[in-house]
Amino acid sequence: MISKTAIGHLVDKLSAANVASEKEDLLVLGYDSTPGVHHLPEVAVYPTTTAGVLDAMEIAQHEGLPIVPRGSGTGLSGGSVPVKGGMVLCLNRMNRILEIDEENLTATAEAGVVTLDLFNATAAKGLFYPPDPGSQKISTLGGNVMEDAGGLRGLKYGVTRDYVMALKCVLPDGSILTTGGKSVKDVAGYAFKDLLVGSEGTLGIITEVTVKLIPPPQDKRTFLAYFNDIRTAGEAVSKIIAAKIIPSTMEIMDKATINCVEDYVKIGLPRQMAALLLIEVDGHPAMVEEESQGVKKILEQVKAAEVHVAKSVEEANSLAAARRTALSALARVSPTTLLEDATVPRSRLAETFAEIERLTAKYGLKVGTFGHAGDGNLHPTVLCDERDSDEMHRAHAFYDDLYDQVLAWGGTVSGEHGIGLAKKEYLARQIGPGGVKVMKRIKDAFDPKGLLNPGKIFADDDPCTQAHVEEGFRVSH
Amino acid sequence: MSPTEKLGNFTAHDAPDYCDVLQCMRCGFCLPTCPTFALTGRERSSPRGRVALARAVAEQKLEFTEAVKEEAFFCLDCRACTTACPSGVRAGEVMEICRSQAHQFFPLKHVGKSFREFVLQKMLPSPDLLEHSMLPARLYQKLGIQWLLRHSHLLKLGPEWVDKAEGMMPELHPPLRPQLADSIPAVGEQRGRVGFFLGCIMTLMYAEVSRQTVRVLTQQGFEVLTPKAQKCCGAPHLTEGDRDTARRIAQHNLDLFMALDVDAIVTDCAGCGAALKEYEELLEETGSHDKLAAFRGKVKDVSEFLAEQGLRTEGLKPVNKIVTYHEPCHLCHAQGVSKQPRDLIKAIPGIDYRELNEASWCCGSAATFSLKYTDESQQILDRKLQNVQSTGAELLVTANPGCHLQLAWGLKRAGLSQKVVHITELLGMAID
Numbered sequence: 001m002i003s004k005t006a007i008g009h010l011v012d013k014l015s016a017a018n019v020a021s022e023k024e025d026l027l028v029l030g031y032d033s034t035p036g037v038h039h040l041p042e043v044a045v046y047p048t049t050t051a052g053v054l055d056a057m058e059i060a061q062h063e064g065l066p067i068v069p070r071g072s073g074t075g076l077s078g079g080s081v082p083v084k085g086g087m088v089l090c091l092n093r094m095n096r097i098l099e100i101d102e103e104n105l106t107a108t109a110e111a112g113v114v115t116l117d118l119f120n121a122t123a124a125k126g127l128f129y130p131p132d133p134g135s136q137k138i139s140t141l142g143g144n145v146m147e148d149a150g151g152l153r154g155l156k157y158g159v160t161r162d163y164v165m166a167l168k169c170v171l172p173d174g175s176i177l178t179t180g181g182k183s184v185k186d187v188a189g190y191a192f193k194d195l196l197v198g199s200e201g202t203l204g205i206i207t208e209v210t211v212k213l214i215p216p217p218q219d220k221r222t223f224l225a226y227f228n229d230i231r232t233a234g235e236a237v238s239k240i241i242a243a244k245i246i247p248s249t250m251e252i253m254d255k256a257t258i259n260c261v262e263d264y265v266k267i268g269l270p271r272q273m274a275a276l277l278l279i280e281v282d283g284h285p286a287m288v289e290e291e292s293q294g295v296k297k298i299l300e301q302v303k304a305a306e307v308h309v310a311k312s313v314e315e316a317n318s319l320a321a322a323r324r325t326a327l328s329a330l331a332r333v334s335p336t337t338l339l340e341d342a343t344v345p346r347s348r349l350a351e352t353f354a355e356i357e358r359l360t361a362k363y364g365l366k367v368g369t370f371g372h373a374g375d376g377n378l379h380p381t382v383l384c385d386e387r388d389s390d391e392m393h394r395a396h397a398f399y400d401d402l403y404d405q406v407l408a409w410g411g412t413v414s415g416e417h418g419i420g421l422a423k424k425e426y427l428a429r430q431i432g433p434g435g436v437k438v439m440k441r442i443k444d445a446f447d448p449k450g451l452l453n454p455g456k457i458f459a460d461d462d463p464c465t466q467a468h469v470e471e472g473f474r475v476s477h
Numbered sequence: 478m479s480p481t482e483k484l485g486n487f488t489a490h491d492a493p494d495y496c497d498v499l500q501c502m503r504c505g506f507c508l509p510t511c512p513t514f515a516l517t518g519r520e521r522s523s524p525r526g527r528v529a530l531a532r533a534v535a536e537q538k539l540e541f542t543e544a545v546k547e548e549a550f551f552c553l554d555c556r557a558c559t560t561a562c563p564s565g566v567r568a569g570e571v572m573e574i575c576r577s578q579a580h581q582f583f584p585l586k587h588v589g590k591s592f593r594e595f596v597l598q599k600m601l602p603s604p605d606l607l608e609h610s611m612l613p614a615r616l617y618q619k620l621g622i623q624w625l626l627r628h629s630h631l632l633k634l635g636p637e638w639v640d641k642a643e644g645m646m647p648e649l650h651p652p653l654r655p656q657l658a659d660s661i662p663a664v665g666e667q668r669g670r671v672g673f674f675l676g677c678i679m680t681l682m683y684a685e686v687s688r689q690t691v692r693v694l695t696q697q698g699f700e701v702l703t704p705k706a707q708k709c710c711g712a713p714h715l716t717e718g719d720r721d722t723a724r725r726i727a728q729h730n731l732d733l734f735m736a737l738d739v740d741a742i743v744t745d746c747a748g749c750g751a752a753l754k755e756y757e758e759l760l761e762e763t764g765s766h767d768k769l770a771a772f773r774g775k776v777k778d779v780s781e782f783l784a785e786q787g788l789r790t791e792g793l794k795p796v797n798k799i800v801t802y803h804e805p806c807h808l809c810h811a812q813g814v815s816k817q818p819r820d821l822i823k824a825i826p827g828i829d830y831r832e833l834n835e836a837s838w839c840c841g842s843a844a845t846f847s848l849k850y851t852d853e854s855q856q857i858l859d860r861k862l863q864n865v866q867s868t869g870a871e872l873l874v875t876a877n878p879g880c881h882l883q884l885a886w887g888l889k890r891a892g893l894s895q896k897v898v899h900i901t902e903l904l905g906m907a908i909d
Contacts, residue, residue, distance in 0.1 A: 024544035025519065027533050028526035033503045046518065073520070074505045093518050114509070138508045264563045328563035331502040386499075 002042040002087075006063045010045055013055040018046040018093070029070065029088045033135075034078040035336050036386060037421050041068065041082040046093045050207040053089065053170045057205065060087045061172065066454050069201040071112060071143030074135040076339060077420030079147060079200045083455040089205060091142050097121050098208070104182045106165055108210040111142025115149075118211075128216035130157035133416070134324045142206050148198035150416030152320060155374035156248040156282075157214075159416060161197045168208035169196060172447040182210065195442070200418050201453040203446040220248065220282035221292050222316035225299050226306040230254055230275040230357075230369070234350035236302045237277065237373045241346050245294045249280035250374030251323050256383070257370040260329040265322045273305060277373065278323055280316070326370040327381065334366070334383040338395050341423075342406045343377040343415030355405050356380050362401075363394040377415035403429065419457045427457065485535040491577040491720050498532040501525060501566045507558035512839045512857050513551055521548055524558035524568035531571050541575075541582045549575035551850065553843040553857075554716060556810035560837070569811075576718030597719045601677065601709040602726050608652040611681050615649045638848040645847075645886040646682070653684035657703045661695055668698035668786060672739040674730075674753065674776075676746035677709050678878040686881075689905035690745040690779055696908045697789055701743075704733050710744075711759070712752035716844045724763070727756045731764065731772055742775045743782050745901055747877035748844075750778040751811035778808055780876060780900055784817035788824050793907040795827030800903070801870035802830075803861070803884060804837040805877030818876060818900050825907045831868040835860070842883035858887045865895060876900045 002021075010019045020026065021043050031038045042065065047053045060067045066086030073080055082088050094110035100122055101107070107122055107129065115136040122129045132151035133139050139149065145167070150159040166180035179192040196203055227233040230252075237250055253261065254275050262269040270276065281291040299307050310316040331337045344352050353369070356378075360367045371378035380402065382395040403413055403426050413419075413426035428436055436458055446452070483489040507524035508514055514523035521530060527548050533539035552572040559567050585593055600606050617623050623643075654675055663670075671694060679687045694701050707730055714723035730753070734742050744750045753776045757769040777785070800822060809815040815837065823830050841847055841857030848854075861884070865873055873888070873895045875881055885897040 020519070022544060023539065024521050024530060024542065024548070027539060028520040028523075028529045031503055031529065033505060035502065072505050072508060073503070073525075135505060138505045261563075264565070325506070325563035328502060328504040328506055331500065331504075331564035335496065335499040337502050 002063060002065060006059055006065075007043060009059050010043065010056060013059070014045055014047055014052050018048065018052070020044040020046075026088075029073070029090065030082060032070075032073040032075040032078060032080045034076055034081065034420065034422055035338055037078040037081045037083070039081055039083045040085065041088040042085050044088040044090055046090045048093050050168060050170065050176060053205055053207050054174065054176065056087065056089060057170055057172070058174060061174075061449070061451060064449075064451070066451050067205070068453050069142070069146065069205050071140030071146075072114070072135075072138045074139045075143065075147060075420065076341070076417040077147070077414070077422045079418050079420040079453070079456060080143075081421060083421060086451075091205075091207070092140060094207060095140075100125055100127070100213075101182065102127070105213045106182050106210050107213055108166075108208060109141055110208055111140060111145075111206050113141045115139050115141055115144055122213050123216070126216070127213040129163065129211060129213055131160045131163060134327065136324075141209050141211075145197055145206055145209055146199065146201050147418040148416065150372065150375070150377065152249045152251060152323065152372065154372055154377070154416070155250055156246045161194070163211045164193060164197050164209060165212050166210035167193050167196055167206050169204035169206045171204045172449065172452055177204065180210070198418065200420060200456050202443055202456055203452065205452075217248070217282035219285040219288045220280055220316070221288050222310035222319060223277075223279040223292075223295060223299070224308045224310070224319060225277045225279065225304040226270050226273040227275045227277070228273065228305050230353045231350045232302050232304070233275040233277050234353045234373070236299060236304065237349050238347050239298045239302065240279075240295060241374070243294055243298060245281070245291050247279050247291070247295065247374060248282045249278060249320070250372070251278040252276070252369070252371060252373035252378075253278075253323065253326060254369045256333070256366070256368035257326050257330060260332050260368065261322050261326055263332060264325055264329045265318070267318055267322060269322070270306070277304075278319055280320075323370070327379065330368045330381050330383060333368075334385055336384045336386040337381050338384060338399075339379050339381040340399055340402070341377070341379060341414045341417040342402060342411060343375065344406055344409050344411035346374070346376040348409045348411070349373060349376060351409075352378060352406070355402065359398050359401050363398045365391070365394055365398055367398075372415070375415060376411070421456060424456075424458060485537045486540050487534055487578055488581045490581065491574055493531050493535065493571050493574045495535055497567065497571055498528050498535055500564055501528045501532070501568075502564055503529070504564070506563060507561050507566075507568065510557040510561040512553055512555065512557070512841070513853070516853055516856060522551060524562075524566075527552060527572055528566060528568050531575060541578055543583070545575065546579035546583055548572070549579055553806070553839050553841075553846055555806035555839040555843060557806065557837065557839065560810045560813075573715050573718070574720075576716070577720045578718070580718045593717070597714055597717060598722050601713055602722065604654055604677075604680075604705075604708060607677055607681065607709075608654065611649065611652065614646065615651070618646075618649055637851050641851055641886075642848055644890070645882045647882065647885065649682065650684040653680045653687050654703075654705060656684075657691065659703060659705065661691060661701045661703075663698045663700045664696050665698055667700060669740040670700040670702065670738070671782070672734050672737045672742045672775075673701050673703045674707060674710070674734070674742055674744040674746075674749055675703060676744060676749040676878065679746050683878050683881065683899070686878075686899045686902055687745055689899070690901040693783075693901045693904045693908060694743065694779070697783060697786070702737055702739060704737065706733055710746075710749040710752040712748045713844065715752060715755075715759075720759070724759055727759050728764070731756055731760065731768070734775075735768060735772055739775070741777045741782055742772070743777050743779050745779045745876070745899065747778060747805035747808035747812070748879060750776060751807040754812060778812060778814050778876065780808070780818040780821055781812070781814045783904075784820050788821055790824055790826075792909070793826055794909060796825050796903065796906045797827040798872050799829045799831060799868075799870045800872045800874055801833045801865065801868040802836060803833060803840060803865070803873060803875045803880060805875055805880045806837070806839050806843070808876055809837045818874070821900060822874060822903065825903065831870050833868055834864045840880050840883050840887075842879040844879065847883055854883075858883060862887050862891055862893065866893060870895060872903065873897045874900050874903055
């Protein structure tokens with residue numbers, strides 16, 4: 001338990017308004033968007049400067065308190081859940097965009113800046129920051145970097161990692177490290193920046209991020225294709241890629257997802273269809289025209305039930321916005337939505353849909369599937385009730401089987417959500433004991449006391465940090 | 478949840494439904510829409526955090542503490558989070574229920590309790606008492622006492638909310654309810670018959686606005702029936718956590734209006750409309766389901782009703798004004814009526830309509846919030862006024878008396894020239 005003195009020190013350094021220790025504050029900082037994982041921290045701090053982060057970390061180190069960074073708590077693998085208690089370091093008050101450099105095409109922002117705010121600020125200057133995770137309206141840049149967030153445009157434009165040019169972070173030894181810069185090329189020594197991206201707050205606390213910006217596409221066209229069979233939709237995606245067309249977006253929703261999303265957005269999505277693909281091609285107008293023709297031809301070849309073209313920018317935007325609500329909309333159906341992040345080589349998409357259907361029937365579950373089909377990144381989501389332990393057991397068995405198959409196909413257990421608490425066992429399965437050992441050695445080199453976001457990524461032996469099944473429901477102590 | 482079953486650390490009476498709190502999957506889509514979270518950046522002052530607190534009480538991880546009470550009342554109940562929530566969580570309603578719990582856990586002390594009970598249980602449910610209570614205020618304006626007090630700065634000596642409440646008071650006219658005939662015939666070809674629900678604040682403070690509403694309705698071809706026995710809609714009771722009195726007057730209004738042979742029950746107060754539309758849930762355990770559903774189907778905000786019926790535009794005279802529109806939370810978020818008022822405004826010839834940035838962001842009025850949390854309310858209002866100013870509009874249209882009071886007061890205080898009008902006043906300008 002944190003001492004009164006330590007709280008006093010924190011208040012001295014950060015001011016009372018930026019330190020919270022009431023139970024009501026702490027209770028609501030013990031979760032993120034991952035179902036079922038929750039743990040009470042001992043104190044929460046809201047530093048407003050890098051120096052404040054350093055102060056907070058020094059006090060935590062001195063007290064032996066675990067330190068868990070938190071942006072907006074929209075993570076989907078439990079990365080910001082303080083499973084070992086300690087200090088939650090909220091970065092959402094460090095939310096200034098520091099610079100948009102129009103000569104070097106970069107933007108520098110504090111870690112707590114909301115992703116969409118950065119997008120809008122750069123768009124106002126005629127520039128484009130492509131990574132757009134589903135939660136972009138509220139997710140923070142720091143959180144995006146820590147989890148290496150993807151998004152709807154990943155297929156053509158890549159993920160957060162592809163845009164990070166420099167990071168400022170506070171390391172557990174009390175040093176402030178700046179890695180990378182505005183130079184387009186940089187091979188000076190180990191690529192710390194690349195190690196820190198996707199490190200889920202286990203190596204250092206990021207306080208500032210410099211990202212690369214690009215010129216926005218001049219034109220885009222949005223298609224909506226309906227299918228009577230979800231496997232045909234998978235086939236369409238594989239064929240479009242094989243035809244050397246890289247759309248900016250190729251999103252899939254199955255029937256359950258279509259219906260839940262339509263219940264919320266009410267824009268006339270086809271409730272009776274087995275699946276729909278939202279496809280967007282962008283770039284130079286001539287290229288958009290050529291790729292549109294190619295996409296249309298393939299959709300006809302595979303016999304899509306219907307193909308529509310968005311008539312206006314507003315319509316295209318409303319379709320993308322609708323897709324972003326998929327996960328939350330699925331939560332209308334059931335109290336608990338267990339979602340996974342399986343990603344397969346794109347040639348395996350049709351088979352993956354078949355496997356999801358087979359396992360859904362085998363375990364007698366209700367599953368809604370959506371995701372970034374063009375990336376091979378699917379989010380099969382079990383719609384269940386955490387109070388039904390038998391159903392929860394079946395749901396976990398479903399994912400166990402699915403991940404075995406995904407790994408056998410050369411896929412990965414996480415395309416964009418990270419490992420956090422929820423997928424430690426699956427990661428061990430993917431990279432093997434040797435892989436886990438190397439990762440742990442890297443972690444030790446940065447954080448020898450093991451205070452930074454403990455219990456994440458690796459399935460260590462401490463039962464207190466093991467996500468495990470209790471009453472059929474994955475919980476943490 | 479049945480009234481006798483106890484949920485966790487809540488009392489058995491008027492507790493949240495466990496399913497309603499479990500529904501939140503904590504995606505955080507509500508966070509950027511919540512004015513109190515924007516002010517504090519504190520999770521517990523966000524919809525997701527508030528629902529999590531309610532869930533913690535339900536799961537016995539937390540007692541119903543002072544802080545839970547504080548968050549229940551700090552919530553504006555603006556329902557922006559309901560609009561933003563893809564999962565269908567209604568955090569505002571969960572907080573309304575928590576307010577009722579708060580009064581059970583922390584009953585007021587003697588004087589405060591008697592006053593609250595008098596206002597909610599005696600005065601508001603009685604139109605006569607309510608109308609008489611305004612007489613001193615009218616005299617106060619008419620006899621020049623207002624002028625005297627304002628110029629003497631005596632008001633500044635009291636608590637801040639007294640000064641603000643006094644400053645917000647519009648020019649008062651005699652209450653409208655006793656003046657309106659039970660039935661007012663349609664003008665021209667009759668298109669239907671409506672029951673008019675006249676809200677307390679409308680009849681007492683905006684009598685001339687509601688007079689325009691009735692005029693617009695009749696001019697548009699609707700016979701207007703205004704039953705004099707109608708009572709407060711119950712919204713103040715729901716926001717203050719007195720659900721028992723709310724149910725009692727809801728039943729009275731339901732029976733009264735369902736006995737009328739009308740096509741629709743129309744109101745020009747967004748707060749009343751939202752409350753009337755919630756009778757179905759409020760009375761679900763005691764009322765007849767069919768009757769409640771039929772009532773729910775008939776209740777319409779005046780914009781919703783006119784847009785649905787189609788505005789008769791022949792003979793409308795041009796209103797050559799630059800106009801913008803502030804969406805009352807209880808119209809756009811609680812009732813989902815957002816496009817209709819804009820369509821009506823744009824249908825008036827001569828209008829230069831400018832869209833307001835963050836039009837559906839709360840103005841900070843929120844029932845008694847503006848008096849209880851004067852600083853926070855002011856910050857929310859400032860954000861709104863800045864947006865209003867940048868439209869360059871001459872008229873700021875809205876559709877709810879709470880917003881009307883707050884915006885008019887804010888504009889006056891900031892020395893801005895925009896005039897606030899109710900949408901039926903604007904329509905009234907176009908009708909000779």
